[in-house]
Amino acid sequence: MIAPRKILNNFAPYIAGRPIEEIKRIYKLKKVIKLASNENPYPPPEEVVNTIKGLASGINRYPDSTGFAVKTAIAKFTGVKTANIIIGSGTDEIIELLGKTYLEEKDRIIVSEHAFIRYEMAARLMNAGIKRVKMIKMRHDLKEMARAASSKDKFLFVANPNNPTGTYNSKKEIDEMFAALENKKSSVVSVFDEAYIDFTDARDYVSALDYFKKGKNIIVLRTMSKIYALAGLRFGFAVAPEEICEAIERIRPPFNTTLISQAAAITALKNRKYVKKIASKILSEKKKMSAALKERGISFVPSQTNFLLIKTGKGRDVFRELLSNGIIVRAMDEYGLPEYIRVTVGTPSENRFFLSILKKCLGGKK
Numbered sequence: 001m002i003a004p005r006k007i008l009n010n011f012a013p014y015i016a017g018r019p020i021e022e023i024k025r026i027y028k029l030k031k032v033i034k035l036a037s038n039e040n041p042y043p044p045p046e047e048v049v050n051t052i053k054g055l056a057s058g059i060n061r062y063p064d065s066t067g068f069a070v071k072t073a074i075a076k077f078t079g080v081k082t083a084n085i086i087i088g089s090g091t092d093e094i095i096e097l098l099g100k101t102y103l104e105e106k107d108r109i110i111v112s113e114h115a116f117i118r119y120e121m122a123a124r125l126m127n128a129g130i131k132r133v134k135m136i137k138m139r140h141d142l143k144e145m146a147r148a149a150s151s152k153d154k155f156l157f158v159a160n161p162n163n164p165t166g167t168y169n170s171k172k173e174i175d176e177m178f179a180a181l182e183n184k185k186s187s188v189v190s191v192f193d194e195a196y197i198d199f200t201d202a203r204d205y206v207s208a209l210d211y212f213k214k215g216k217n218i219i220v221l222r223t224m225s226k227i228y229a230l231a232g233l234r235f236g237f238a239v240a241p242e243e244i245c246e247a248i249e250r251i252r253p254p255f256n257t258t259l260i261s262q263a264a265a266i267t268a269l270k271n272r273k274y275v276k277k278i279a280s281k282i283l284s285e286k287k288k289m290s291a292a293l294k295e296r297g298i299s300f301v302p303s304q305t306n307f308l309l310i311k312t313g314k315g316r317d318v319f320r321e322l323l324s325n326g327i328i329v330r331a332m333d334e335y336g337l338p339e340y341i342r343v344t345v346g347t348p349s350e351n352r353f354f355l356s357i358l359k360k361c362l363g364g365k366k
C-alpha cells in the first residue's frame with residue numbers, strides 16, 4: 001500500500017460536533033438537540049431560503065470561479081476593494097490555504113494555548129512550528145504574543161472573540177499589540193478571526209477591519225456559518241492585503257465556493273435586521289443561562305459569543321452523559337480544558353432542556 005506523508009502519522013482528524021441523526025441512531029433516541037458547533041439555532045431568513053430554492057435548477061453549471069458578484073457584495077459590506085477579498089468553503093478552508101501558501105518547515109505561527117484548533121492544524125499540515133502563548137484568565141495575552149514574534153513567525157492568530165473560551169480582547173490591547181509589533185519591525189501577519197463578532201456587546205470591542213483600513217499588517221476572517229445561519233452551505237471570506245490575496249489565488253481550488261453559497265451569502269449580507277434580531281435573542285438566552293448556572297453554583301467563563309465554556313469537572317464524562325440524554329455538546333480535552341464542556345446557546349426550549357439534564361448529570365449537587 002502507499003503511505004501517507006510522514007507528517008500525517010501523528011495527525012488526528014478535527015473532531016467535529018456529532019450529527020443529530022447519528023446520536024438518535026446510536027442511543028435510540030427520538031429527541032436529540034445539538035448545542036455543539038456554535039451554529040445559529042434558527043433558520044436563515046426567508047429571502048435567503050428563496051434565493052437557494054430559486055437557483056436549484058441551475059446547478060448543472062459551475063459557479064463563477066472569481067466570485068465577482070459575491071466579492072462585490074462583500075466589498076460593499078466591509079468597505080474594502082474586491083482585490084482585498086478571498087472567498088472559501090468556510091473560513092476553515094481559508095485558514096488551511098494560508099498555511100499551504102505561506103508555511104514551510106522553517107516557519108512558525110503564534111497562537112494562544114486555548115485558541116481555535118484549526119490554526120495549529122494548518123501549521124502542522126505544513127510541518128511548520130507552533131509557538132503557544134499562555135492565556136491570562138482564559139484571554140489571549142496579546143502583549144506576550146507580540147513579544148514572542150520572531151523572524152520565523154509568519155502568522156499570529158487571534159480569534160476575537162475566541163473559541164472555545166468565549167473571551168475577547170479590547171481595542172487598547174490590540175493597539176498595544178500592533179505598537180509592540182511595529183516597534184520591533186516585525187513582519188508577522190496578524191490574522192484576526194471574527195467568527196463571533198455579531199454576538200459581541202462589549203463597549204471596548206472593535207473589529208480588526210478598522211486596523212486593516214489603517215494599513216496594519218493584518219488579515220481579517222469572517223464566516224457566514226454563525227449568525228448568518230449558513231453553516232451547512234460553507235461560505236467564509238477574508239480581507240487581506242492584495243499581495244496575499246494574489247498568492248492564495250494561485251492555489252485556491254477554482255470552485256471552492258458553490259453557486260448557491262455565493263448567492264446565499266449575497267442575500268444574507270444585506271439583511272442587518274435579521275442579524276440584529278438573532279443577536280438579541282441569543283444575548284437574552286445567554287443571560288438566562290448564565291443566571292441559571294450561577295444560581296446552581298456552576299462556574300463558566302463570561303462570554304462575548306453564542307456559547308458558554310462551563311466548568312463541570314471531568315468534562316468528557318459530562319459530555320457522554322449529556323449525549324446519552326440526547327444533548328450534543330463539546331468535550332474540551334482536545335483544547336487542553338478537560339474540566340470543561342462548551343455549550344452553544346440554543347433556542348429557549350433547547351436551553352431549558354440542557355439546564356435540566358445538566359443538573360441531573362451533576363448529581364443534583366449543584
Ligand SMILES: Cc1ncc(COP(=O)(O)O)c(C=O)c1O
Binds near residue numbers: 159163
Ligand atoms: C473561531 C472560528 N473560526 C473559524 C471557524 C470555522 O468556521 P467556518 O464554518 O467558516 O469554516 C469556527 C467554527 O467554529 C470558529 O469558531
